[in-house]
Amino acid sequence: MTNFTSKNEKLNQWVQEVSKMCTPDNIYWCNGTKEEYDKLMNLMVSTNSAIPLNKRKNSFLFRSTPSDVARVEDRTYISTEDQSEAGPTNNWLKPSELKATMKNLYNGCMKGRTMYVIPFSMGPIGSPLAKIGIEITDSPYVVCNMHIMTRVGTKVLEVLGKDGEFIPCLHSIGAPLEPGQKDVSWPCAPMEKKYISHFPAENLIWSYGSGYGGNALLGKKCLALRIASVMAKREGWMAEHMLILRLTSPEGRQYHIAAAFPSACGKTNLAMMQPTIPGWKCECVGDDISWMKVKSDGRLYAINPEAGFFGVAPGTSYNSNPMAMDSLKENCIFTNCALTDDGDIWWEGMDGAPPKHAIDWKGNDWSPDKKDVAAHANARFTAPAAQCPVICKDWENPEGVPIDIFVFGGRRASVVPLVHQAYNWDHGVFLGATAASETTAANIGSIGNLRRDPFAMKPFCGYNMGDYFQHWIDMGDRLGDKAPKIFYVNWFRKTESGRWLWPGFGDNSRALKWMCDRVDGKAGALETPIGFLPRISDINLEGLSISNDDILELLKVDSSLWKLEVQDIEAHFAQFGNRFPDRLKKQLEQLKSRLG
Numbered sequence: 001m002t003n004f005t006s007k008n009e010k011l012n013q014w015v016q017e018v019s020k021m022c023t024p025d026n027i028y029w030c031n032g033t034k035e036e037y038d039k040l041m042n043l044m045v046s047t048n049s050a051i052p053l054n055k056r057k058n059s060f061l062f063r064s065t066p067s068d069v070a071r072v073e074d075r076t077y078i079s080t081e082d083q084s085e086a087g088p089t090n091n092w093l094k095p096s097e098l099k100a101t102m103k104n105l106y107n108g109c110m111k112g113r114t115m116y117v118i119p120f121s122m123g124p125i126g127s128p129l130a131k132i133g134i135e136i137t138d139s140p141y142v143v144c145n146m147h148i149m150t151r152v153g154t155k156v157l158e159v160l161g162k163d164g165e166f167i168p169c170l171h172s173i174g175a176p177l178e179p180g181q182k183d184v185s186w187p188c189a190p191m192e193k194k195y196i197s198h199f200p201a202e203n204l205i206w207s208y209g210s211g212y213g214g215n216a217l218l219g220k221k222c223l224a225l226r227i228a229s230v231m232a233k234r235e236g237w238m239a240e241h242m243l244i245l246r247l248t249s250p251e252g253r254q255y256h257i258a259a260a261f262p263s264a265c266g267k268t269n270l271a272m273m274q275p276t277i278p279g280w281k282c283e284c285v286g287d288d289i290s291w292m293k294v295k296s297d298g299r300l301y302a303i304n305p306e307a308g309f310f311g312v313a314p315g316t317s318y319n320s321n322p323m324a325m326d327s328l329k330e331n332c333i334f335t336n337c338a339l340t341d342d343g344d345i346w347w348e349g350m351d352g353a354p355p356k357h358a359i360d361w362k363g364n365d366w367s368p369d370k371k372d373v374a375a376h377a378n379a380r381f382t383a384p385a386a387q388c389p390v391i392c393k394d395w396e397n398p399e400g401v402p403i404d405i406f407v408f409g410g411r412r413a414s415v416v417p418l419v420h421q422a423y424n425w426d427h428g429v430f431l432g433a434t435a436a437s438e439t440t441a442a443n444i445g446s447i448g449n450l451r452r453d454p455f456a457m458k459p460f461c462g463y464n465m466g467d468y469f470q471h472w473i474d475m476g477d478r479l480g481d482k483a484p485k486i487f488y489v490n491w492f493r494k495t496e497s498g499r500w501l502w503p504g505f506g507d508n509s510r511a512l513k514w515m516c517d518r519v520d521g522k523a524g525a526l527e528t529p530i531g532f533l534p535r536i537s538d539i540n541l542e543g544l545s546i547s548n549d550d551i552l553e554l555l556k557v558d559s560s561l562w563k564l565e566v567q568d569i570e571a572h573f574a575q576f577g578n579r580f581p582d583r584l585k586k587q588l589e590q591l592k593s594r595l596g
C-alpha cells in the first residue's frame with residue numbers, strides 16, 4: 001500500500017525495486033509537514049520508543065540500544081571497482097561483493113514495518129549549491145530527525161521534476177518483524193551485520209543495521225561529505241567537515257571563518273561561541289559541514305547544507321555554550337541523555353548540581369554516587385538551526401558567504417600550540433594533511449588514542465586521500481591571492497596533571513581575533529619552524545585570568561617534540577604512495593630544515 005508516487009520515473013522505479021527487495025507492509029511518502037512529524041512522534045510515544053519531555057515543548061527523548069550509540073567507522077565502506085580509488089584511509093570492498101552481501105541482508109528486512117520515502121534537499125531548496133537526496137528508511141525516528149536536519153518535503157519533488165538528479169540513500173535498521181512479534185524500543189542489527197556503504201561511481205548510499213546519527217541520517221556524513229566530496233573533486237568545488245561562522249569586529253568589519261575539527265572536537269561550540277572580547281560578535285552559519293564554490297569574483301563561497309544541529313550533549317551548558325542551550329528549549333529530539341524526575345533531560349557538564357535522581361541513558365535508576373555516567377558520552381540533541389539565537393541572517397542565503405579564513409585543529413594534550421598560521425597555501429594544506437587528534441566517543445572504538453585525521457576528513461573522504469590533498473592544492477592555485485588564509489588551533493592542551501591550560505569556548509575568540517588581525521596585516525607574529533605564532537603581546541588577553549607560565553606553555557614550540565612529530569608524519573604520508581602530491585613532500589622537507 002502506498003500513498004503517493006512522484007513525477008520522476010527513475011525515482012518511482014527505485015522505490016518499487018527497493019520495496020520488492022525489502023518487502024515492507026506499507027510505503028509512505030513523506031511531505032515534510034508538522035502534521036506528519038506529530039503523527040510519527042505520537043506513534044513512537046505509543047510504542048514507548050519516544051518519551052515526551054514535560055519541561056521542553058514538543059521535545060522527546062530516545063534511548064538507543066547500548067551497541068548502537070555512534071558512527072561505526074570499522075563498518076563503513078567506500079566501494080569502488082579499484083581499491084586505489086578508495087585509498088588507504090577507507091575500508092574497501094568491490095561493489096559486486098558488497099552489494100551481494102547487502103542484498104541478502106536487505107531481503108525481507110522491512111517485513112512488518114512501514115517504508116518511508118523522504119525527499120530532502122541539502123542546502124536551501126533550489127540553491128545552485130544544493131543537492132537533492134531521497135532517503136528510504138524503515139525508521140520513523142530517522143524520518144523525524146531528517147525533518148529537523150534537512151529540508152524535507154513535496155517542494156523537493158517539485159524541484160526534482162520529471163527528470164532531475166537525486167542521490168538515492170537506502171537505509172534499514174535491519175530488524176524485520178514476524179507477524180505478532182513485539183517490537184523493541186530501539187530496533188537494529190548486531191554489529192557484524194551493520195554496513196554503511198557508499199558507491200561513489202553511482203552516487204549511491206546503502207546503509208544497514210544501525211539507527212544512530214551519521215549511520216542513519218544519510219544526508220549528513222554519507223551524502224554531504226562522503227558522496228559530495230567525490231562530486232566536489234569531479235566538479236571543482238569543496239565539501240568539508242567544517243563549521244562556518246561570521247565574526248564582526250567592533251568597527252563592523254565581517255570575517256567568515258570555516259573550521260575543520262574532528263568529531264567531538266569543538267565545531268558546534270565554536271560555531272555559536274560568544275566572544276569574551278568586548279565589541280566582537282559571532283554568528284553561526286553552520287556547525288558541521290561546509291560546501292564551497294569559487295564564484296565569479298574569484299572568491300570561495302560557503303553554504304551550510306544542513307538545516308539543524310546534531311550536537312554532542314555532554315559538556316553543553318549555559319557556561320560553555322549558552323547559544324546551544326537556548327536552541328534546545330523546544331522542538332528537539334534528545335538521544336541517550338538522562339531523564340530527570342520532573343521530565344527534563346540532563347547530561348554531565350550541564351549547569352548546576354546533578355539531579356539527586358534520574359533515569360540514565362540505559363533506562364536504569366541513577367544518582368550522583370553511581371560510577372557510571374547518566375548520559376552517554378555521545379548523547380546528542382537534534383535541534384532546528386533556525387532556533388539558534390545567533391543564527392546568521394545569511395545562513396540560508398543560496399549564494400553562501402565568502403570565506404576569509406580556514407582553521408584546522410584537533411584535540412592534543414601536548415606538543416601543538418594554541419594557535420599558529422601557515423606560511424602560505426601549500427603550507428596550510430600541509431597543516432590540514434598532518435592534522436592529528438585524540439579519538440572521541442563520536443565513533444565506536446577506542447577513545448583518547450592519537451591518530452592522524454587529515455582535514456578532519458579521515459572518516460568522511462569518499463575517495464583516495466592522496467587525490468584529496470591534490471584537490472586542495474588545485475583549489476589554492478585557482479583561488480590565488482583570493483584564497484583564505486590558513487591557521488591551526490588546539491584548544492585542548494593539558495598540564496601533566498590533566499588540567500586544561502586554555503579556558504576555551506568564548507575565550508577562543510582571542511585566537512580568532514588574532515587571525516582576523518593577521519588577515520588585515522594588523523597583528524605581529526613570530527616566525528617559528530612550524531609557522532607564524534603570536535607572541536604574548538600579539539594576542540588580546542585582557543580580562544583573562546591565565547598565568548604567564550600557562551600562556552608561555554600554550555605558545556611554545558618544542559623542536560625536539562616536533563622532530564618526533566616529523567617521524568610520525570613521514571609514516572603517515574608514506575601510505576599514500578604515488579598518489580601523494582610532490583608539493584606536500586616539499587613542505588615536509590622545508591619543515592625538517594626549519595627544525596634543523
Ligand code: GTP
Nearest residue numbers: 263264265266267268269312314315442491504505
Ligand atoms: P561533532 O558533532 O561530533 O562533529 O562534534 P563537534 O566538533 O561539533 O564538537 P562539539 O563542539 O560538540 O564539542 C565536543 C566536546 O568538546 C563537548 O563536550 C564540548 O564541551 C567540548 N569542547 C568544545 N570546545 C571546547 C573548548 O574550547 N575547550 C574545551 N576544553 N572543551 C571544548
Ligand code: SPV
Nearest residue numbers: 071213214220221263442
Ligand atoms: C560526527 O561524528 O562528526 C558527527 C555526528 O557530526 S554523526 O552525525 O553521528 O556523524
Ligand code: MN
Nearest residue numbers: 262263264288
Ligand atoms: Mn561532525
